[in-house]
Structure formats: C-alpha cells, structure tokens
Amino acid sequence: MNLDAGIPEGPIEEKWSNYLEHVKLVGPNNRRKYDVIVVGTGLAGAAAASSLAAQGYQVKTFCFQDSPRRAHSIAAQGGINAAKNYREDGDTTYRLFYDTQKGGDFRAREANVYRLAQLSTNIIDQAVAQGVPFAREYGGMLANRSFGGVLVSRTFYCRGQTGQQLLLGAYQALQKELNTGNLEMHPRTELLDIVVIDGRARGIVIRDLITGEIRSHSAAAVVLATGGYVSTYFHSTNAVNSNCTAIWRAHRRGAGFGNPCMVQIHPTCIPSTADFQCKLTLMSESLRNDGRCWVPRKKGDTRHPAQIPEEDRYYYLEERYPSYGNLVPRDVASRNAKYVCDDGYSVLGDQGRAVYLDFNDAITREGKKTIGERYGNLFDMYEEITDESPYDGPMRIYPALHYSMGGLWVDYSLMTNIPGLYAIGEANFSDHGANRLGASSLMQCLADGYFVLPQTIGNYLHDIYMDKVGTDHPAFKQHEDSVRDDIARIMSIQGTRTPLSIHRELGELMWEHCGMARTAEGLKTALAGIEDLQEAYHKDLLVPGVADGPNQVLERAGRLADYLELGHLMCRDALERNESCGCHFREEYQTEDGEVMRDDENFQHVAVWEWKGKEDAEELHKEALEPEALPPMTRSYK
Amino acid sequence: MKLTLHIWRQANAQAKGKLERHEIDGISEEMSFLEMLDLLNEKLVTEGKDAITFDSDCREGICGACSLAINGRPHGPGQGCTTCQVRMRSFKDGDEIWVEPFRSGSFPVVKDLMVDRSALDRIIQSGGHINVHSGPKPEPNSIPVSHPVAEEAMDASACIGCGACVAACPNSAGMLFTSAKVSHLGLLPQGQPERYSRVQSMVHQMEDEGMGGCTNHGECQDACPMEISLAFISRMNRDYMKATLIEPDQRRGKLSNQ
Numbered sequence: 001m002n003l004d005a006g007i008p009e010g011p012i013e014e015k016w017s018n019y020l021e022h023v024k025l026v027g028p029n030n031r032r033k034y035d036v037i038v039v040g041t042g043l044a045g046a047a048a049a050s051s052l053a054a055q056g057y058q059v060k061t062f063c064f065q066d067s068p069r070r071a072h073s074i075a076a077q078g079g080i081n082a083a084k085n086y087r088e089d090g091d092t093t094y095r096l097f098y099d100t101q102k103g104g105d106f107r108a109r110e111a112n113v114y115r116l117a118q119l120s121t122n123i124i125d126q127a128v129a130q131g132v133p134f135a136r137e138y139g140g141m142l143a144n145r146s147f148g149g150v151l152v153s154r155t156f157y158c159r160g161q162t163g164q165q166l167l168l169g170a171y172q173a174l175q176k177e178l179n180t181g182n183l184e185m186h187p188r189t190e191l192l193d194i195v196v197i198d199g200r201a202r203g204i205v206i207r208d209l210i211t212g213e214i215r216s217h218s219a220a221a222v223v224l225a226t227g228g229y230v231s232t233y234f235h236s237t238n239a240v241n242s243n244c245t246a247i248w249r250a251h252r253r254g255a256g257f258g259n260p261c262m263v264q265i266h267p268t269c270i271p272s273t274a275d276f277q278c279k280l281t282l283m284s285e286s287l288r289n290d291g292r293c294w295v296p297r298k299k300g301d302t303r304h305p306a307q308i309p310e311e312d313r314y315y316y317l318e319e320r321y322p323s324y325g326n327l328v329p330r331d332v333a334s335r336n337a338k339y340v341c342d343d344g345y346s347v348l349g350d351q352g353r354a355v356y357l358d359f360n361d362a363i364t365r366e367g368k369k370t371i372g373e374r375y376g377n378l379f380d381m382y383e384e385i386t387d388e389s390p391y392d393g394p395m396r397i398y399p400a401l402h403y404s405m406g407g408l409w410v411d412y413s414l415m416t417n418i419p420g421l422y423a424i425g426e427a428n429f430s431d432h433g434a435n436r437l438g439a440s441s442l443m444q445c446l447a448d449g450y451f452v453l454p455q456t457i458g459n460y461l462h463d464i465y466m467d468k469v470g471t472d473h474p475a476f477k478q479h480e481d482s483v484r485d486d487i488a489r490i491m492s493i494q495g496t497r498t499p500l501s502i503h504r505e506l507g508e509l510m511w512e513h514c515g516m517a518r519t520a521e522g523l524k525t526a527l528a529g530i531e532d533l534q535e536a537y538h539k540d541l542l543v544p545g546v547a548d549g550p551n552q553v554l555e556r557a558g559r560l561a562d563y564l565e566l567g568h569l570m571c572r573d574a575l576e577r578n579e580s581c582g583c584h585f586r587e588e589y590q591t592e593d594g595e596v597m598r599d600d601e602n603f604q605h606v607a608v609w610e611w612k613g614k615e616d617a618e619e620l621h622k623e624a625l626e627p628e629a630l631p632p633m634t635r636s637y638k
Numbered sequence: 639m640k641l642t643l644h645i646w647r648q649a650n651a652q653a654k655g656k657l658e659r660h661e662i663d664g665i666s667e668e669m670s671f672l673e674m675l676d677l678l679n680e681k682l683v684t685e686g687k688d689a690i691t692f693d694s695d696c697r698e699g700i701c702g703a704c705s706l707a708i709n710g711r712p713h714g715p716g717q718g719c720t721t722c723q724v725r726m727r728s729f730k731d732g733d734e735i736w737v738e739p740f741r742s743g744s745f746p747v748v749k750d751l752m753v754d755r756s757a758l759d760r761i762i763q764s765g766g767h768i769n770v771h772s773g774p775k776p777e778p779n780s781i782p783v784s785h786p787v788a789e790e791a792m793d794a795s796a797c798i799g800c801g802a803c804v805a806a807c808p809n810s811a812g813m814l815f816t817s818a819k820v821s822h823l824g825l826l827p828q829g830q831p832e833r834y835s836r837v838q839s840m841v842h843q844m845e846d847e848g849m850g851g852c853t854n855h856g857e858c859q860d861a862c863p864m865e866i867s868l869a870f871i872s873r874m875n876r877d878y879m880k881a882t883l884i885e886p887d888q889r890r891g892k893l894s895n896q
C-alpha cells in the first residue's frame with residue numbers, strides 16, 4: 001500500500017504556499033469537462049461541492065436526508081476555532097497548531113495540522129461574507145469564548161447553534177450553484193459502492209431510497225464527505241442515521257483505514273438511563289466555560305445538591321488540574337468523570353452514572369439573563385429532556401461517544417491511496433490525532449471543503465484530462481449486480497433478529513470493551529462477541545417490507561453489516577496499539593496517577609489497515625509520523 | 639402507560655391512505671414520542687410486518703427532519719419544540735393519539751408519515767443566499783454589526799426548515815419560512831446588495847410552489863419549534879413593497895411586478 005503523504009518541502013510555515021506554487025491546475029474553460037462526485041452535504045461536502053461548482057466543475061452531490069441542509073453538521077453547538085487573536089490574549093497560528101497537536105497527543109500529521117491553523121482565519125472571513133450571524137459584542141465586533149485544552153479565547157459562535165448557521169451558509173451556497181447548472185443534487189440517495197477501474201476511482205453505485213432503484217454515476221473524481229463512524233456504538237451523540245457505510249465500502253475497495261480505534265468520548269452528555277434511548281444528547285463543551293464539575297465528597301450523599309455545602313463538594317477537575325480546571329481537554333474530563341463514578345460517587349445512585357455540572361456560581365456572578373443569552377437553548381434542551389431546569393439546580397451529565405478521529409487515510413492533498421478518491425471532513429483521519437479539541441471539527445471540515453480540496457483536486461484532474469470512463473463500462477454493471485445481490489440476500493434471510501437488536505448488542509460490547517478504558521483481555525472478548533453477532537446477522541436477520549420502495553429497516557440492516565466489520569477492526573487496532581494516547585486509554589499503560597502513557601518509540605505512527613477480503617484478516621501498514629516543528633512532550637494540564 | 643394510536647399508513651404518493659389502529663403498552667414518561675414509535679416499529683418488525691416510515695435524524699430538534707402532526711397539530715403538544723423533542727409525559731395512560739404526516743398541498747406524502755418538502759429547498763435556491771465565492775474576503779471586523787441586529791438576524795436564521803409553519807397554516811402559506819430567510823439576510827450588511835432582488839424572487843417562488851398568502855391567523859408562529867416571530871412576515875412584506883417600487887424584478891421591459 002502506498003502511504004506516501006506527499007508533504008511539500010520547506011519549513012512548516014511555508015509548506016502550503018510551496019504546494020500552491022507547484023500545484024497543477026485545470027484551466028477555467030476545461031473545468032466544465034470534468035464531473036466530480038461529492039458524497040455528503042455536511043460542512044465538508046457542502047463547502048467542497050459549492051466551491052468546485054463555482055470554479056466551473058460539473059458537480060454531483062448526494063446525501064441520504066431529504067435535504068442537504070439536514071446533514072449531521074447541523075447539530076454542532078459550541079463553536080469554531082480561528083487564530084484571529086481578537087482578544088490580544090497571545091493567540092497565533094503557531095499556538096493553534098501547538099494546541100491541536102498537543103490536544104491530539106502527537107498522533108496527527110504535523111504538516112496538515114499547521115495548514116489547518118493557517119486556514120482557520122479565512123473560514124471566519126468566508127462565513128461572515130456569506131451572512132453567518134456570529135455573536136457580536138455591543139460595539140459590533142465578533143465575540144469569542146473559550147473551549148477545553150487551550151488558554152486563549154479563539155472560539156467563534158452563533159448561540160448554541162454554530163453548526164447550524166455554518167451549514168446553512170454552505171447549504172445556501174450549494175443551492176445558489178444549482179442556478180448555474182454546474183451542480184446536480186441527489187437527496188434521499190445512499191452510496192453503496194465505489195467503482196475503481198484500473199486503480200482509479202471512477203464512480204459510485206447508489207440506491208434511491210424512495211424507489212429502491214440501484215444506479216451508477218461516473219466521474220473523474222469522487223469525494224467522500226460522509227462524516228464519522230461512532231454510530232458503531234449504537235448510543236452516541238450523532239444523528240440516528242449517521243453511519244460508516246460510504247467509508248467502509250471504500251475501504252473494502254482498497255482505501256486504507258487510518259487509526260480506526262481513535263474515537264472521542266465527550267464529557268458532557270445527558271446520561272443514558274434506559275434501554276429505549278435512541279441517542280445521547282450532547283450538552284456543548286462551551287458550558288464548561290461557566291459550569292463547574294463536581295460530585296459529593298461522601299459516597300451515597302442523597303441530599304439535594306443545593307443542600308450540599310461547599311466543603312462537602314469535590315470539584316475534581318479544579319483540584320486535580322489547577323491550571324486548566326474545568327477546561328481540560330475532553331479525554332481528560334471524560335476519564336475523570338469515569339474515575340469518580342467508578343469510585344462510587346455517581347450522583348444518579350443505582351440508576352446510572354453521572355456527575356454534576358453546576359452553573360450556580362456563574363448565575364450569581366453574572367445574572368440569569370447573561371447566562372441565559374449564552375446558553376439559553378442548551379438549558380432549554382436539557383429541561384425538555386429531563387424535566388429539570390439548569391437555572392435552578394446543576395445538570396447531571398456523563399460522557400458519551402461523540403466523534404471519530406480515525407477515518408480513511410489521506411495524503412497531504414486529501415486523496416486516499418486510491419487515485420481519484422478523496423476523503424474530507426470527519427470521514428478522513430488526518431488532523432486530530434488521538435483526541436480532538438473542541439470547536440476544531442467545524443474548522444477542519446470547512447478548511448477541507450472551502451480551501452484545501454478545491455486547490456488540490458486540479459493536481460489530479462489535469463492528469464486524466466479527456467480520459468473518460470462512463471457508466472457503460474462493464475465494471476459499473478458488475479458493481480451494481482453485487483449491490484443487488486447483497487440486498488436480495490439480506491431480504492431473504494427471514495430469521496428472527498431485528499437489525500436494531502443486533503446493533504444495540506454491538507454497541508454494548510464496544511462501549512464496554514473499546515470505550516473509555518480498554519484492556520487486551522476486554523478487546524479479545526469484544527472481538528469474539530462481534531464474530532458471534534456477525535454470525536447472527538448472516539443467519540438470523542429479519543427484514544420485512546420491500547426492496548423496491550422506501551424501507552428504513554433495510555437501510556439499517558445494510559449499515560449494520562458495515563458497523564459489525566468496522567467494530568471488529570476498531571477492536572483489533574486498539575489491541576495492536578500497546579500504548580495509551582489521547583482518547584485511546586489502555587489500562588495496562590498508565591502513569592501512577594492514572595494519566596495516559598505514550599510510547600513514542602514504538603507507536604509514533606498512523607496505523608493504516610488494508611482490507612484483504614472477507615476470509616482473511618486485515619493487514620496493518622504504518623505511516624511513520626515525523627514531528628519536527630513540535631517535538632512530542634508529555635501532555636500535562638495540571 | 640398504555641396508549642391507542644391511530645397512525646396514517648399510505649403505500650406511496652399515488653395510493654390512498656388510511657388510519658391504522660395500534661395498541662401499545664409499557665410506555666414510560668421519559669420516552670420521546672419518536673422512541674415510542676421506534677418501539678412500536680420494533681414490535682411490527684418482529685411480527686414480520688412493514689415498519690411505519692417516518693423522517694427523523696438528529697432527534698434533538700435542530701435538523702428539521704421530523705414532520706409529524708400529533709392530534710392534528712404539527713409537532714404535537716408543547717410550545718417551541720419539534721416532534722422528536724416531545725416527551726411521553728405530555729400524555730397520560732389510556733390516551734388515544736392520532737399521528738399523521740404534515741398536511742399541505744405543497745408537501746406530497748412519500749410514504750406513511752414521510753413527506754416531500756423539496757419546495758422549501760427551491761425557495762432557498764431562488765434567492766436565499768449571498769453571492770460569494772470561496773476566496774479572500776474582507777476582514778469581518780471592518781464591517782461592525784451591532785449586537786441587537788446580529789441577535790435579530792440570528793432569531794430569523796434559527797429556522798430549521800421543517801415546514802411546520804406551512805402545515806399549520808389554513809392557507810398553506812410559506813410566509814414564515816420565506817420571511818425568516820429574507821429577514822436574516824436582509825438585516826445584515828452582507829445581505830444588502832441583493833436585498834430587493836432576493837425578496838422578489840423568493841416570494842415569487844413561494845407562490846409558484848402553490849403556497850398561499852398570509853391572512854394573519856398566527857398558526858405558523860404558534861407551531862414553529864424555533865418560535866420565529868410573525869413580525870418577520872411584516873418585515874418581508876415591507877421589503878417586497880419597497881422592492882417592487884424601487885427595484886422591480888425586471889429593470890427594463892415589462893413591469894410584471896407592479
């Protein structure tokens with residue numbers, strides 16, 4: 001497998017400009033001769049598709065929702081980072097790079113991260129020009145807040161709806177391009193296969209979710225912007241239909257999968273207390289600007305939180321990490337919530353696990369109105385779900401699966417190891433290493449979509465000029481047939497297990513053994529358990545309804561096959577990585593006070609897995625990481 | 639609790655639909671309305687029956703996918719929330735509940751409780767955007783936006799595009815939806831250059847989608863999960879009037895809009 005990242009020459013600050021100076025371009029008049037497929041209309045996909053169409057390429061976009069505006073990015077709450085240094089608090093491009101690398105525990109590719117920091121400021125300019133209504137101060141200037149793992153205020157926000165507003169900006173840009181004739185939109189469509197001919201990505205096979213029809217689309221390049229894969233765990237903060245099918249099927253066609261075990265557990269979510277819950281609702285990290293995490297010092301203290309005096313409260317983050325306090329990065333905050341609950345201090349007693357997130361001090365200090373303006377919609381959301389108001393007493397929160405740092409391996413130009421196949425946004429592995437800092441996914445998605453891909457794709461396209469392969473090529477028919485066979489097989493099993501029940505079991509295994517704390521033994525148990533579930537799936541699945549019309553159970557069943565395979569690979573990857581780093585916490589590798597212990601000598605690499613067919617085990621390849629600008633150090637937030 | 643549900647079933651856009659009766663037991667108060675439907679679906683699937691089709695995704699009130707009318711009201715009981723945010727504590731043991739898709743001539747039923755709301759996308763396509771490419775832009779702080787203006791633009795821009803306003807309106811008007819976008823962009827300095835052409839194209843598209851006009855019932859505001867204000871409709875009407883007078887759609891030739 002070719003894992004040459006193609007990192008440009010020169011010092012880190014000059015790599016991107018060096019790249020741009022030497023990149024091959026496609027002339028304005030020739031662009032209309034190229035079809036580009038963009039799958040996914042979240043921040044990454046909508047930004048990329050609208051920018052490519054505006055440049056003059058013939059773009060086709062796809063999403064499974066009824067409208068591109070409903071992509072999962074819409075749910076992002078807290079904000080987006082940019083090194084604007086508006087607060088004069090010492091922010092610089094280098095500091096954003098430094099924070100992101102350190103936050104990711106030095107398991108990301110340095111050159112990509114630096115470019116991300118450089119492009120961050122352009123994103124804000126772009127979004128404001130599109131009419132994104134960022135919060136403003138009274139003088140009319142842009143407002144900022146802080147997020148975990150940093151000592152500056154560089155996060156821009158639109159109340160608790162930042163993802164929604166940024167996505168609407170990108171979606172509107174997309175709708176606008178429909179008027180130019182350069183863009184075609186295919187909502188309610190699901191990608192089910194990638195067509196690779198003579199080593200190049202040439203198109204996709206899709207299922208129309210309304211008619212059930214299986215069809216192909218050919219193109220000069222295919223871009224996957226299909227989001228993350230934490231729905232593998234069943235319970236997560238992601239939308240209920242988010243899934244890994246697109247990237248997994250690309251993987252099965254030869255695309256390397258980078259760091260599959262690297263997933264993030266977000267510290268502040270509404271806890272899971274019942275079986276029927278379909279998802280866990282996130283309470284934005286921004287709440288930790290003003291909220292204080294604590295548990296009672298006495299086990300089983302059943303007093304109402306307001307009745308518990310200061311001296312009986314254990315502000316565990318503030319005590320353990322005095323310099324970052326409640327604003328430690330997510331992995332640290334999550335792990336500590338787990339520790340206090342493991343020790344028996346859960347504030348839900350026997351009903352589950354949770355800690356308090358308390359706003360009382362902030363409300364006393366700044367008033368209910370100010371705090372309401374900052375977090376009103378989050379407080380309302382919490383109250384709707386729990387029937388308790390955070391204005392009157394602390395929230396009860398617990399960590400939940402949230403984000404996947406791993407994903408398809410890409411080089412510096414965001415191309416996978418299959419020429420012509422790109423992966424952008426959460427779907428790729430590149431920028432967040434072993435842990436992502438808050439407000440940096442929106443930044444990465446938009447940097448990839450607006451500013452990186454539109455500049456790098458020409459370098460590939462110019463090379464295949466005029467060399468067209470259409471859907472009449474026999475490979476398309478073959479791929480379509482294999483998709484049809486798959487669906488027919490799923491429909492014909494007619495067993496007793498519903499896809500939901502198998503998915504739920506997979507989720508329990510993954511959370512238990514491949515979640516916040518992992519051990520070699522647990523991972524082996526999970527691997528065996530997943531193999532049993534795979535067998536249940538193939539022998540005993542039950543999918544009623546028809547294949548030639550809308551069938552949401554069939555959709556879930558198709559995605560479940562991929563979760564089972566990916567879940568298996570995640571456990572293998574976690575087992576193979578004999579170190580702890582960021583969110584990947586192997587209990588065998590920890591310091592005396594329970595912090596992660598990295599092993600740079602043996603694991604300073606991206607683990608890239610290659611599919612070897614259904615019968616054979618995946619093969620592990622490594623891309624060595626060679627940090628130069630920022631040598632790895634012990635990550636301390638004390 | 640135990641409930642009786644009457645749920646709209648319709649095979650496809652052409653087929654005739656009907657209400658189907660289901661009994662369901664063991665529903666707890668904390669459950670969301672859609673989790674209750676998930677449970678019912680799981681039961682149907684286990685019995686080998688076709689599950690009830692409905693749209694949903696984020697399940698937290700922001701994507702705008704869910705689109706059910708519960709007891710005749712888009713998004714059901716409760717103020718300022720979507721179907722997925724409705725909790726079963728709004729109902730009591732023994733209740734009978736009617737579940738239907740959003741009803742509007744502009745939203746054809748696709749299957750069961752799923753409707754086609756592409757009309758809303760076409761309204762945005764007609765003008766709900768600002769024409770900029772990705773490339774270097776002015777420094778955002780060089781154009782200050784006062785706090786109240788930014789907040790009001792955000793109030794309008796909070797629209798999740800669910801279409802409850804259209805489904806709730808006796809005239810099937812799309813005015814709350816359209817005016818929210820017209821106002822969001824029309825309030826901000828960045829939206830000024832296209833302000834008057836935008837309002838005209840969007841209003842005309844809304845009419846082409848077969849949506850009616852506003853006669854001040856206020857049902858849209860009442861059903862809106864984001865509690866978007868009717869005042870934006872007045873604002874859009876003012877902009878539209880001004881636009882047809884000072885900047886007609888077609889600057890030369892026919893005066894079709896006057």
Ligand SMILES: Cc1cc2nc3c(=O)[nH]c(=O)nc-3n(C[C@H](O)[C@H](O)[C@H](O)COP(=O)(O)OP(=O)(O)OC[C@H]3O[C@@H](n4cnc5c(N)ncnc54)[C@H](O)[C@@H]3O)c2cc1C
Pocket residue numbers: 039040041042043044045062063064065068070071072073074075076077078079080162163189190191192225226227228237238239242243245246282284402403424425426427438439440441442443445
């Ligand atoms: C609740 C929540 C809050 C968050 N808050 C923040 C925050 O404050 N700041 C921050 O930086 N990040 C935040 N994140 C993370 C961030 O929102 C996501 O990482 C990011 O939006 C992912 O965007 P994307 O463009 O990669 O993919 P998505 O937005 O997930 O879009 C995926 C797209 O791909 C399509 N798709 C997927 N599979 C297929 C298929 N097989 N066929 C066809 N189409 C397909 C979907 O239809 C969709 O259009 C948050 C995440 C969650 C869950």
Ligand code: FES
Pocket residue numbers: 693694695696697698699700701702703704720721722723
């Ligand atoms: S499912 Fe997203 S708003 Fe209801």
